[in-house]
Amino acid sequence: MTLTKRPCYFLASVKKILLVVAVVLVYILHQDIWFWRSSYLVFGFIPIGLFYQGCFSVVAALLMWLLVTFAWPSHLEEEVERANPGEDEAR
């Protein structure tokens, strides 16, 4: 008897939903209406609106890392490999 590794569709769906929720959440965070009129200076020189959006960029990079780690479309790579076998070796 051979054991085949089956993908867990429930976990895959939950993962996908969580990632979509994360993207939507980060998009909402970008709107940042809460610091709209504040001219408070973080560390005495960075306006809080600018500081917030700078931090947002770091959060966006973390979100991209999550997507690349947990939702990378590796099937596309496999399809290309099947269509052009041995291409890398030829280069």
Next chain:
Amino acid sequence: MIPAIVVFLYLAAVLYIGIFAFRRARGREEAEDYFLASRSLGPFVFLFSLFGTNMTAFAILGSSGHAFNNGIVTFGLMASSSGLVIPLTIFLIGTRVWALGKKYGFMTPVQMFRDRWECSHIGTLIFVVQAVLLVPYIIIGIMGGGTTLNTISGDLVPFWFGGAIVAMVVMSYVFFGGMRGTAWVNTFQTVLFLCFGAIALIVIGVGMGGFRSAAQGLQASPLSSLLTRERISPYYFFSYTFIPLSAIAFPHILIFCLTARKMSQFKKTVIFYPLCILAIWLPCVFLGVMANRVTDIPEIRQKQEARRVLATQGRNMAPEQRDELREKSGGDDVIMILLKRYAPLWLAGLLGAGIMAAVMASDSQILALSTMFTEDVFAFYGGKTRFGESVQVQTGRIFIILITLFAYAVALRAPETIFELAIQYAFSGYAALSPLLVAALFWRGSTKWGALAVTVWTALAVVAVAVLQAIVPAPAPGPATIVWAPGGLEVLSRTPGGTAVFGFMPVVPMVLISALLMIVVSLMTRKPAAATVAKYF
């Protein structure tokens, strides 16, 4: 003059890189090698050249100029929203286009659309609309080059001559080096700018007596609203998140996605993209805002005075007078002015070269237009079969010369600031074309008639916005001029910065109606053959 000499040396270095790439490719007169560097770019070059391709004069001069007049909101408007939307679209769309390009040999988006929807002339129409929308982007680069050289040389190099030099250098290395030369130059330029951006921030900060005192002085002054986002409405801010959708629809970005050797090279690009944007835009926006605290530079005081007069007396002025004041208050050259004032001569030259690096990103657009012309028109209509691949490459090179000359001629006459010109036409138009890619890659039911509807709508909408803005003059800062308000509902208005539809930028209805047209028209029309659809899903 020393800074100008340093910039000229830099231009010579860039030219050499392009010619070096040409020598390396000598003997290989294949279209795929010239236009796509044989789909062989490594991870480092792929990340920095793709990013550098997106960082134009608009990012550097336009962002600091916009921040000078509108405050910190500039960063959230374009930079951080791009840091989210652009890598997301590269992740979702760029990877798929790369895989299809590898499998089926596509070199342009139109080739993919023609195959996906079994169409020919509709593809040609998409090419025409894409090409027309791409030209303003090329003009930005030439205008930025002219502005930079003019400022850094202390008016010794006039705008027309600076623009001509930049156009010549870009044209030469694209002409010789093709995609390989362009990618290498972009990588060199991006690294240069990332290094010098930080130095510029420190040098100017020290020169101004520290950012702490400048920021606190600004906070206590009547210009404190520049430290907030009060000058821009939340509707406008929300609208701007639609603009970065244009990035993946720009042919030069999509064509660049085809140059990666492996799909895994997208991983670093996707993750580091928001951080690269942060590294370049944050200093530019911050410096643009802080320039308002500089009191000992006459050019900056003149700009502030023009802005003040426009705000207080603009309502009673003729449109031409307002346009003149708007031009005078434009801040596209503030970074260069700050560098000239606070950096030592040799360093100002190096930093100017760094700025020039970003300004000259129009190379990819020129190459993309040439690729599209030779593949989507010349090759598609039989030129490649009749004359061979070598003639196809030579045709591409001639096209590069013609398009650069055309863009230069327009750049000399264009009255808009760099920022406005880019946003109003190219960005909004390409954002409205983005549903084409989504439909082609993710929806089996999409059809060529849906694609046609999207393309025609985009062209009409861009023309409508341009005509409206030409007919109705921009009002003075303050309330917008209402153009159409049936039953008291404000539908269409002319704002100081452009046009508003229900308070949103035109890009919002343009994208939404594009998507709707794609859905409705596709549902009503015949789908491509099952075998064709099966290639994509």
